[in-house]
Amino acid sequence: MTETQAKILDTAERLFGEQGYAATSLRHIIAEAGVNLAAIHYHFGSKEELLDQLIMRRAGPVNEERLALLDRFEAEAGGAPVPVEKLLRAFLEPPILRLAKRPDLAKFMGRMYGEGLMPVIAEKHFHHIVTRFLAALGRALPRLTPLELELRVQFMLGAMAHTLCFPLAQSTISGAAIPADGDQLLRELIAFLSGGLRAPAMRQDLTEEKSGK
Amino acid sequence: MTETQAKILDTAERLFGEQGYAATSLRHIIAEAGVNLAAIHYHFGSKEELLDQLIMRRAGPVNEERLALLDRFEAEAGGAPVPVEKLLRAFLEPPILRLAKRPDLAKFMGRMYGEGLMPVIAEKHFHHIVTRFLAALGRALPRLTPLELELRVQFMLGAMAHTLCFPLAQSTISGAAIPADGDQLLRELIAFLSGGLRAPAMRQDLTEEKSGK
DNA sequence: GTCTATACTGAGATAGAC
DNA sequence: GTCTATCTCAGTATAGAC
Numbered sequence: 001m002t003e004t005q006a007k008i009l010d011t012a013e014r015l016f017g018e019q020g021y022a023a024t025s026l027r028h029i030i031a032e033a034g035v036n037l038a039a040i041h042y043h044f045g046s047k048e049e050l051l052d053q054l055i056m057r058r059a060g061p062v063n064e065e066r067l068a069l070l071d072r073f074e075a076e077a078g079g080a081p082v083p084v085e086k087l088l089r090a091f092l093e094p095p096i097l098r099l100a101k102r103p104d105l106a107k108f109m110g111r112m113y114g115e116g117l118m119p120v121i122a123e124k125h126f127h128h129i130v131t132r133f134l135a136a137l138g139r140a141l142p143r144l145t146p147l148e149l150e151l152r153v154q155f156m157l158g159a160m161a162h163t164l165c166f167p168l169a170q171s172t173i174s175g176a177a178i179p180a181d182g183d184q185l186l187r188e189l190i191a192f193l194s195g196g197l198r199a200p201a202m203r204q205d206l207t208e209e210k211s212g213k
Numbered sequence: 214m215t216e217t218q219a220k221i222l223d224t225a226e227r228l229f230g231e232q233g234y235a236a237t238s239l240r241h242i243i244a245e246a247g248v249n250l251a252a253i254h255y256h257f258g259s260k261e262e263l264l265d266q267l268i269m270r271r272a273g274p275v276n277e278e279r280l281a282l283l284d285r286f287e288a289e290a291g292g293a294p295v296p297v298e299k300l301l302r303a304f305l306e307p308p309i310l311r312l313a314k315r316p317d318l319a320k321f322m323g324r325m326y327g328e329g330l331m332p333v334i335a336e337k338h339f340h341h342i343v344t345r346f347l348a349a350l351g352r353a354l355p356r357l358t359p360l361e362l363e364l365r366v367q368f369m370l371g372a373m374a375h376t377l378c379f380p381l382a383q384s385t386i387s388g389a390a391i392p393a394d395g396d397q398l399l400r401e402l403i404a405f406l407s408g409g410l411r412a413p414a415m416r417q418d419l420t421e422e423k424s425g426k
Numbered sequence: 427g428t429c430t431a432t433a434c435t436g437a438g439a440t441a442g443a444c
Numbered sequence: 445g446t447c448t449a450t451c452t453c454a455g456t457a458t459a460g461a462c
Binding site: 002004035036037038039042043 | 427428429430431432
């Protein structure tokens with residue numbers, strides 16, 4: 001990697017975090033990085049591919065650690081299903097502990113989420129991880145139908161994405177600051193999600209006890 | 214409201230849903246609506262304020278119905294806390310049943326969420342609703358500390374936002390279509406969220422049963 | 427192989443005529 | 445109220461210098 005590439009990546013990551021992706025022009029990046037406009041397109045092809053490179057160098061180690069934890073827990077279980085709490089920990093601990101120590105990266109992620117770039121990022125960089133955990137969760141929760149499992153994993157991903165990108169930086173409800181304590185957040189998230197994933201299916205109709213409508 | 218304003222709003226809502234907010238130029242809107250470019254800025258001020266008007270005319274009735282349901286449940290409870298499931302239903306039923314019947318609006322919301330416009334939209338149009346439900350949930354879940362409650366409501370909002378805007382339109386994991394059955398989705402979401410909200414707090418350290426790190 | 431200078435297309439916004 | 449013409453700035457593409 002040339003010095004020009006490194007300067008572009010570092011400057012872009014900082015400016016995207018500070019101002020957002022859409023609000024940061026390539027001209028602003030090259031001005032602060034001290035490089036030429038066309039250098040971005042020469043090295044990265046486009047603004048979007050530049051973002052991809054940024055995500056990859058941060059998400060890669062996270063996903064490797066997730067799979068390593070999952071491998072370890074599956075080895076320890078020796079063929080039996082890995083408990084839900086351990087699966088959640090393998091999935092959540094690597095990103096949460098990293099982001100708790102790097103508020104700037106949490107803000108960067110929050111910006112990307114807030115600008116709606118997470119879905120496409122997730123598809124590119126996290127889909128294979130989710131697929132692997134979905135299978136493990138299916139073994140841990142055999143009483144759920146495939147549809148119920150898929151829905152609940154969707155709920156889980158929504159809660160996680162929202163949490164990883166936002167509350168670490170700021171609360172969006174009461175305005176009171178949520179302490180950026182990674183360990184506590186991890187415990188709370190695992191408690192909530194395991195409660196939700198294990199909840200009995202509510203297969204009866206809701207309208208039974210209604211007073212009419 | 215003039216005919217010009219109505220044509221702009223209807224065309225913009227359709228095009229934003231079909232192509233996304235950022236990808237839809239004002240020039241495209243005025244071409245399909247048969248009005249002049251400057252008319253948008255005259256009537257709405259900017260592209261962003263045009264979006265605000267679109268959100269307001271859809272979110273207004275939803276929020277009114279949420280508060281009406283909450284009022285009814287609180288009256289039925291007669292001073293006692295409203296059960297979590299009923300609070301979740303009051304919060305979730307109005308948007309879910311509407312979006313299940315209007316896939317085009319679900320796609321519009323999904324686009325807005327996917328482009329990261331939901332946080333700013335939520336702050337403007339939904340904050341007072343969340344505050345009211347947060348208080349009611351606090352009464353229903355007295356064993357949670359204020360911080361635990363706030364965190365869990367954040368998890369809930371993440372799961373809900375992700376769900377309302379996405380699975381109604383398409384699955385993002387396995388590729389298998391998730392049936393756009395509003396009643397079933399509502400039941401599953403309430404089951405998951407009530408399980409999560411009621412889950413016992415996990416206040417001990419996670420590392421106890423680790424095999425070392 | 428790297429990088430610079432410059433031009434191209436299309437976006438949102440605005441001033442002023444009607 | 446509405447429209448024409450124009451402004452500024454964005455991302456992108458290319459030609460050519462080192």
